Amino acid sequence: MYAFTYQRPTSLADAAAAIQAEEAKLLGGGQTLLPTLKQRLARPTDLIDLGAIPELKGIREADGGLEIGAFTRHAEVAHSDLVKRVIPSLASLAEGIGDRQVRNMGTIGGSIANADPSADYPSAVVALKATVTTDRRSIAGDDFFTGMFETALEPGEIVKSVRFARPDKAAYAKFRNPASRYAIVGVFVAKFGAEVRVAVTGAAGSVFRAEAFETALSADFRAEALNGLSVEADGLNADIHASADYRAHLVTVMAKRAVEAAG
C-alpha cells in the first residue's frame, strides 16, 4: 500500500466534508478497496472510514419493506431476524456472499457502490424495486447501476441506505465462481402481485432484467414457464471460468431454480 491519511468521521456531514479532498476514498468494509490498495492499484490520499457513522447503520422496516443502512455488514443482513421475516430471500443472498470473513466485513453500501458485475446485491436492488438514498438524493434502483463498475453516484456522493420493497414471493439462485465465489450468474426473481421481476447479475457488464422471462412468469409463475426461453449470449461476459453461451444457459437454469425456490 502507498501511504494515506486515515480518517474516521462520526457523522455523515463530516464524512461528506472529508470526501471532498482530492483523491480521497470512502472505506466501507474494505473487502474490495483494501486488496486494491495492497496491490498498489489505487493511490488515495485519504481514506474516509464510514464505520463510525450512526446514520449509516441499522436495519428497519419501512413502507412495508426494509431499509438497510449502507454500513451494514453482509453477515448482519444474513442473520437479521427482521430480514429473515420480511424478505428472507435477501438474507439468503447475503449468506451466500463470499466466505465468512468477507461477510463479516463487507457492507451493502460498499457492494453496490462498487458495482462489480459479479456481485450479488445488484440483483436484489433491481428485482426488489429498491431505492438508494444518498447524502444528496434518492436514486431508483433501476437507474443506479449504469455499467461495469459504474453507478449513478457522483464523485464524493455517499450511499446512506437502501430501501427494498417487500415481494409476495422471491428467491435468489446463484451459480458461484468456484474460485472467487462471486456470482458467475445470479438470478433474483421477485413477484409483486401480477408483476414479476427477474434481475440477472454476473452474466453481463452490469445487472439487467430478463424481460422475456418476466413476461412469461407474470402469466405463469412456474419454472416450466421458462422452458425454451433464454437470454442472448452475445455481449455476455466470458472468462476462463465461463464462456458467454454457458452463462446464457445458466441464466435460464438459475431463473428456474429461483422460481422453484420462491414457491
Next chain:
Amino acid sequence: MANPNGIGASVRRREDQRFLTGRGNYTDDFKRPNMTHAVHVRSPYAHARILGIDFADAAAMPGVVAVLTGADMEADKVGSLPCGWQIHSKDGSPMKEPPHYPLARDRVRYVGDAVAVVIAETREQARDAAEMVVVDYEELPAVGSSTRAIDGGAPLVHDDAPDNVCYDWHLGDQAAVDAAFANAAHVAKIDLVNQRLVPNAMEPRAAMGEYDQSSGEYTLTTTSQNPHVTRLLMGAFVLGIPEHKLRVVAPDVGGGFGSKIFHYGEEAVVTWAARKVGRPVKWTADRSESFLTDAHGRDHVSHAELAMDADGNFLALRVSTLANLGAYLSTFAPSIPTYLYATLLAGQYKTPAIYAEVKAVFTNTAPVDAYRGAGRPEACYLIERLVDVAAGVMGMDKTEIRRRNFVPKEAMPYQTPVALQYDTGDFAKNLDIALPLVDYPGFQQRRAESKARGKLRGIGFATYIEACGIAPSNVAGALGARAGLYECAEVRFHPTGSVTVFTGSHSHGQGHETTFAQIVAERFGIPIENVEIVHGDTNKIPFGMGTYGSRSLAVGGSALVKAMDKVERKAKKIAAHMLEAAETDIEVKDGRFTVAGTDKSLGIGDIALQAYVPHNFPLDELEPGLDEQAFYDPKNFTYPNGCHVCEVEIDPDTGVTTIVSFAAVDDFGNVINPLIVEGQVHGGLVQGIGQALYENCVYDEESGQLVTGSYMDYCMPRADDVPSFTVCYHEDQPCTHNPLGVKGCGEAGTIGAAAAVMNAVVDALSDYGVTHMDMPATPEKVWRTIRDAAPAPTPAMAAE
C-alpha cells in the same frame, strides 16, 4: 507394558499447540537489529532482452540502502543455481543445462524472473523504490506451452537448446513392446493432459540473510524442506561459501508440498546482499510472487496405448510424454518426469513389457519441479485412466480387469519392466477391503436413484503404487542424481535420562515432533515428554537430506532406529559393567537392562546418569557419554500402495460435479501414529481432488502471461467442496527392508485421488459415450461435453 504414547498410538500432535495459538516461529517472524528488507524487481514479460536498468531514481528514494542487479552478482562471481539431477537423452547426450542466475543478466525468460533487488529500511520503502527501477526491455516472442515449444519454428527459450528440448529420454524395451502390440487382440488408447498446478503452501517463501563480519559467517534462515541441501548447493555452487562458514536454518515452515525442496535465487540474493550492505536482509514473497515464482508441478501431455490379449490380460504399455520444465531447470526438475514417473508406469499390474519416451522442453513459464507426488500422480493418472478405457474396450467390469492384471502377492518381490523392484504389496486385498466399504453391488441402484432425480452418478476406481524414500544413493547416483539420498539421526541421552533427537528430516506439517518422539519413547520405555526432536538447523543436526518423497519416516525414521541401536549397544556395555555381568548375559526390553535369569536390572535413566558420571568406568574399554549418530542409506525404495474409490454425482443442467463419497484403502506398511496418517491422507486426497475438479494453472500460450495469478482465478479446493472421507489402512504388508517396516504416507492421497475422481466423472458421463475428459472437470467442461454428446435421452431426463 505398552507405552501409551508409543508406536501405534494416536498421539495428538505436540507441535499443534504452538501452531494453533500463533506461536510458531516462521522465517518472516524473525527480526534482527538493523534488519533491512528486500523487494525484487521482476519481469512483466515472459521473454525479453534487458537493454538497460536505470535505478538512479530508485536509489535516491527514502530509506533505500542499495539497488543490486545481475551485473553486481556477475562482478562478484556469483554462480548459476545448480541442478541436482542429470538426465541423458536416448542418444547418450547429456541434457541441456542452461545457466540460471539468481538475478537475470541479459535476458528474462518468464513473467516473474528477477531482474534487480531493492534493499531498504522497510518493506514498503523497498516496494516504493522497486517501482522506480526502470528496466529497458526488448520484448521477444514467447513460448507459453510445451506443445508450442516443439512446434517447428517456435522461439527459442535458450539459444543453446535447439527446438527447446532439454532432453529426449526413454526407458524400457521398445522391441518387446512393439512385438507385443503386433500380437495384441485389443488395444486401448488415450491422449491426456496432466495440467500444471501451483503448489500454494500456506506460508509463502521467505529468506533472511545475515553476515557476521567478525567471524566471516553467513546465516540463511529460509523456508526450506532440506536446509543442508540448500547449504551445499548455495555455498558450493552459487556463492562460494565453505560449509563451515555457512549456517542454514529452516525454522517452522508452513507447508511445502515439494515447492520448498529447491534452492531458489532469492536465498542466494539475500545471503550475498547481507554482506554487501553489511546488515541482515529479509525477503518475504507476497502471494502474487508465490504464484509467479514458486516451482510449479505436473504439466504433462501424453499419449498411451495398452495392448491386451483376448481375455483382457495386459501385454504391453507404450507411453509418450511431453513434459514442460519451464524456463530454467529447478533443482530436481529433470528427475520428475523420468525416474519418478516412467519407473512407476507398471502401476499395480504385471504388464510384461513397457516402453516410455519422455521429451522435456523449456518454455517461458515458471520452472516446474516436484509437487506432492512428483511424477507418481502423473503415472497413476495415466495408467488408471487407460485401464478404465481398456475395461470399456473389453466390456469388462472395472474392478475385474484390474484384479485380473494385479501383480499377485505371491510374486513379491516383483521386478517391473521399468527398473523398480516392488518389495511387498497385496493389491487384491486393498480392493477386497474397498468394495464393501463403498457398497459396490449397490452402485447400480444408487445410479438409478440419481437418474430419477435427473442426476448422473459415477463410480471411479484408482489403484496406485508409488516409490517413496527416494532411495539408495548408489541407485540414484547411477540414474543421474548428484546427491546422496540417505538420512541421518543423532540420539543424545542427557544425564537425567531425557533425550534430544537431531534428525535430518524436516517437518513442515508432517508432525515429526510427535511421531519421531513416539518411536524413541517406545524403544526406551520413557515418557514422550522426555523426548525433544530437533530439526532444520545445519549447525545443530548432522548432514541431513531433508523431507520430500514421503521419506521422513522410511529413511529418517530408519536412521533414528539405527542411532537408537547404537545407543542400546553402548548402554548394554555400561549395564554389564554396572551389574558386573557379561554383556552377552544382558537382556534388553523397553529400556530395561536385565541380567538374564536374575532380578538384577537397570533402567536406561540409571545408565544415562552413569554414562556422564563415569567414576569407575574401565576407560580403555568403555567411553563416557550416551550420544550416538547414524546415517541410514536404504536398500530400496518403499512402495506404499492402495485402492481409492470415488463416487460422484453430476448435475447435467449446470455441469457441477459433487463428490458423494470417497474411500481410501492404503497400505503404508506399519503405522506409527494413525491420527497423523489419517490427516496426511485427508490432505493428500483434497489436493488430488483439487487437481481433478478445480485447480488449473493457465499461461497464455502466445504471450506467456500467467492468467491464473490469484485466488480469484486459481481455484483451490475448500473444506465444503469435499465429503467426509472413509480412510482405512492395513498393516499386513510391512516394508521388508527397513527396521520399522514403514512405507510412507505423505503423498499417497494425492497420487490416487485425481484418477479416482476422474474415473468417476467419466463413468457418470458414460451414457453419453464419453471415454475421457481432461482435468479439471470444471462445470462448463462437463456441461459442454454433455451438450455436445447429444445422447439418446433417458426417460427421467426427458421429463426434466
